[in-house]
Amino acid sequence: MSVLKYLFSKSFLKISFRIIITALLFFLILVLFLRFNTRHGDFVVVPDLIGKNIQEFESELNKLDLQYIISDSGNYNPEFKINSVLDQLPKANSKVKQGRKIYLTLNASDFEMVEIPKITRITVRQARKTIESLGFVFGEIEYVEDIARDEVISISHDGKELNEGDFLKRTSVIDFKLGNGKQ
Numbered sequence: 001m002s003v004l005k006y007l008f009s010k011s012f013l014k015i016s017f018r019i020i021i022t023a024l025l026f027f028l029i030l031v032l033f034l035r036f037n038t039r040h041g042d043f044v045v046v047p048d049l050i051g052k053n054i055q056e057f058e059s060e061l062n063k064l065d066l067q068y069i070i071s072d073s074g075n076y077n078p079e080f081k082i083n084s085v086l087d088q089l090p091k092a093n094s095k096v097k098q099g100r101k102i103y104l105t106l107n108a109s110d111f112e113m114v115e116i117p118k119i120t121r122i123t124v125r126q127a128r129k130t131i132e133s134l135g136f137v138f139g140e141i142e143y144v145e146d147i148a149r150d151e152v153i154s155i156s157h158d159g160k161e162l163n164e165g166d167f168l169k170r171t172s173v174i175d176f177k178l179g180n181g182k183q
Contacts, residue, residue, distance in 0.1 A: 039097060046102065048092035049085045057085060057104070065098040076108040078171075083107060111135075111170040118164045120152050124178055127152045135170035142177050149181030 006012055034040070044064045049057045061068050077086055087105040090096060114134050119127045128138050139157075146153055154177045155162045162168065 042097065043095040044098055044100075046088075046090050046092055046094045046096055049088050049102070049104065050092070051080060051084050053081060053084050054106075061102065066096070066100055066102055068102045068104055070106055071103045076111045076170075080107045111172075113167040114170050116155075116162050116164060116166045116168060119155050120164070121148075122152055124150045124152060124176060127155075127176065131174055136168070137171060137173045139173040139175035142175070143180040144177050145182060146179030147181065147183050148179040151179045153177045153179055 044066065046066070047057075047060055047064070049060070052060075057068070071089075080086060084107050085104050086107050089103040090100075114136070117130060117134070119130060122130075124141070132138060144153055156175050156177070157168055157172055162174070168174075
């Protein structure tokens with residue numbers, strides 16, 4: 001009974017009222033501090049940088065007070081100029097705070113060179129899987145006199161014969177000479 005009596009006493013109600021007022025004051029101060037400190041509602045729209053080179057996007061980002069970081073330039077896309085932007089994060093038209101970092105992926109200078117594996121004297125089916133998995137393009141087929149039907153006799157690129165261990169740019173077209181199965 002004494003606990004119930006204390007809960008409705010004048011001293012308990014005064015202390016409870018002070019605690020509630022103090023908590024509300026702290027909450028109000030916190031809300032105001034966060035509103036001004038985080039610049040709530042203050043943002044910049046990220047421009048579309050895809051296809052632009054460093055000089056073009058650098059001035060544009062400086063005007064908006066945005067920073068950039070080049071995160072990767074290992075990919076090569078022949079549809080874009082060298083050192084132009086292939087991808088950006090955050091994406092175009094995103095709303096960000098001033099001073100935010102924009103992560104950019106640039107187009108590399110060219111396709112990487114890939115070593116030619118042993119392709120001769122295997123079936124055309126195996127050879128096709130091998131070269132396509134390395135990023136090459138399967139080119140034209142020419143049949144020559146050889147006892148092994150559909151077996152790779154030789155490979156070439158732009159008329160130049162290729163051997164195992166040679167290097168060729170990824171996405172290059174490789175032409176095949178296959179046996180016709182006749183002696």
